[in-house]
Amino acid sequence: MEKGLEKCLDEVSHSPGVSGVLCSDNQGLCLGVRGKASASSSGVVSAVAEKAAMLEPGSPQPVVLLESDTSQCLIHRSNGVTLAVFKSPETT
Secondary structure, three states: OHHHHHHHHHHHHOOOOEEEEEEEEOOOOEEEEEEOOOHHHHHHHHHHHHHHHOOOOOOOOOEEEEEOOOOEEEEEEEOOEEEEEEEOHHHO
16 A cells, blocks of 8 residues: 555646645554645644545545645545645646
């Protein structure tokens, strides 16, 4: 699994407009990070995904978009793994 995760992180981090990628487990443990993403934010990323899923229990896992003037962060949880993709708005 580790090699598959590493390959996935590398592929996503090299996508156009992506400045960073972070992957964490349900407890917030950082499983991998690339680019400008910070491993120290893995707990917050997991918590955001968990709380967003509580808004509509029984629905598919939501995609959360956090946006500022300088960046965007998309967060999605699937199969016990949370992925955060950081992008620059001018390249989206």
